[in-house]
Amino acid sequence: MTPADLAARLSIPSGPLFFPVTAFGPDGAVGLDAYRAHVRQGVAAGAAAVFACCGTGEFHALTPEEFETCVRAAVEESGGRVPVLAGAGYGTALAVRYARLAAAAGADGLLAMPPYLVVAGQQGLLRHYREVAAATALPVVVYQRDNAVFTPRTVVELARTDGIIGLKDGLGDLDLMQRTVSAVRTEGPGDFLYFNGLPTAEQTQLAYRAIGVPLYSSAVFCFAPEIALAFHRALETGDRATVDRLLDGFYRPFVELRAQGRGYAVALVKAAVRLRGLDVGEVRPPLHEPGDDHVKQLAQVIERGYALLEGAK
Numbered sequence: 001m002t003p004a005d006l007a008a009r010l011s012i013p014s015g016p017l018f019f020p021v022t023a024f025g026p027d028g029a030v031g032l033d034a035y036r037a038h039v040r041q042g043v044a045a046g047a048a049a050v051f052a053c054c055g056t057g058e059f060h061a062l063t064p065e066e067f068e069t070c071v072r073a074a075v076e077e078s079g080g081r082v083p084v085l086a087g088a089g090y091g092t093a094l095a096v097r098y099a100r101l102a103a104a105a106g107a108d109g110l111l112a113m114p115p116y117l118v119v120a121g122q123q124g125l126l127r128h129y130r131e132v133a134a135a136t137a138l139p140v141v142v143y144q145r146d147n148a149v150f151t152p153r154t155v156v157e158l159a160r161t162d163g164i165i166g167l168k169d170g171l172g173d174l175d176l177m178q179r180t181v182s183a184v185r186t187e188g189p190g191d192f193l194y195f196n197g198l199p200t201a202e203q204t205q206l207a208y209r210a211i212g213v214p215l216y217s218s219a220v221f222c223f224a225p226e227i228a229l230a231f232h233r234a235l236e237t238g239d240r241a242t243v244d245r246l247l248d249g250f251y252r253p254f255v256e257l258r259a260q261g262r263g264y265a266v267a268l269v270k271a272a273v274r275l276r277g278l279d280v281g282e283v284r285p286p287l288h289e290p291g292d293d294h295v296k297q298l299a300q301v302i303e304r305g306y307a308l309l310e311g312a313k
Contacts, residue, residue: 001083001108003139007165007191009083010049013236016218016228017195018047019056021270022070024281030066032073034280038222038273039077045225049083050074054111056219056266059087061284064101072105085141089113092128096135103136110140111168114148122154133163143197145170152176152183159188166193169213172204178211185212199265200255202231203247209235219265220254223272227305250305257297263287264294271295272302 001009020038023031039050052074053059053067062070071086078084086102088095088110099110112132120128125148133140140163144150149171150158158164169177177194184192196208196216205216221228227250234242258264267283271290274280275298282289290298 003163003165006083006109006139007193010193013214015046015048016221016232017049018042018221019051019054019217021222021273021280022057031281036073036077038278039074043078043081046229047082050078051085051111054087056269068101068105071102071107075106083108085109085111087111087113090116092131095132099132099135103138110138112140112142114146119147122151126154126157130161133161139163139165141166141168143168152180155180156183156188159184159192168195168197170197172198181212202251203255219269222269223276230309245308249308253301272298275299
């Protein structure tokens with residue numbers, strides 16, 4: 001899939017972007033059967049794309065061999081029905097290695113994570129992502145967050161780089177994003193993509209749409225695809241009553257629960273997948289499992305979310 005092909009597929013928000021969790025068995029090894037089932041279910045439920053082994057998929061906790069195995073499994077289970085993008089990160093040399101492993105596994109594109117630990121200047125960041133983009137023919141979406149925050153000028157340069165097709169924002173600075181969108185609109189290519197990549201992005205998507213960012217990742221889709229799809233449809237059709245009902249009754253309580261533990265953007269999602277009937281195992285260290293009380297509250301939030309859907313029928 002060429003950069004233009006992938007950009008065209010992703011630019012049509014036919015459904016939420018699916019970031020599957022990575023399943024682990026009781027012995028801590030990758031649970032490939034459960035992972036395959038998870039990906040298969042997400043694609044069947046209506047995901048617009050699969051982002052394998054990214055943040056929600058515990059990219060940080062996977063060996064290169066496990067990474068390649070999981071990406072290959074995601075490609076096989078998707079069966080060409082939707083694009084599959086894979087994470088790539090750490091320092092430049094390792095990010096290039098992961099990019100090449102993803103290409104070998106059949107991925108359609110990459111989500112380029114922030115470099116490991118260092119706080120680099122704009123020139124160094126630009127060089128890093130250009131080297132990742134040049135390493136394979138895979139189209140690249142650059143992930144802005146933590147120690148990889150870009151000026152609008154740098155994003156213009158990224159957008160002009162062969163193979164880089166978009167920016168996923170996990171920072172949440174709407175002023176910076178508005179200036180970035182404006183700069184690329186006036187000085188860069190017209191087909192550059194933007195994604196809202198904040199945890200539980202639905203909570204902020206009304207604001208992001210207003211500045212020209214229609215695409216977003218959905219962790220909720222991992223465990224409650226019906227809720228995520230209902231929210232997505234409501235956004236697309238302008239059904240503000242449904243948007244507000246789900247924000248008030250489901251997403252805000254979920255976000256407030258997520259805020260009660262470090263690492264819950266992953267651990268709480270994985271617990272929710274288990275609550276919904278698929279045993280994907282626990283998170284790997286250094287993340288930790290939610291406490292029993294938080295899991296009980298999580299079950300209540302999910303139940304309330306589905307009740308809101310029933311009440312709308």
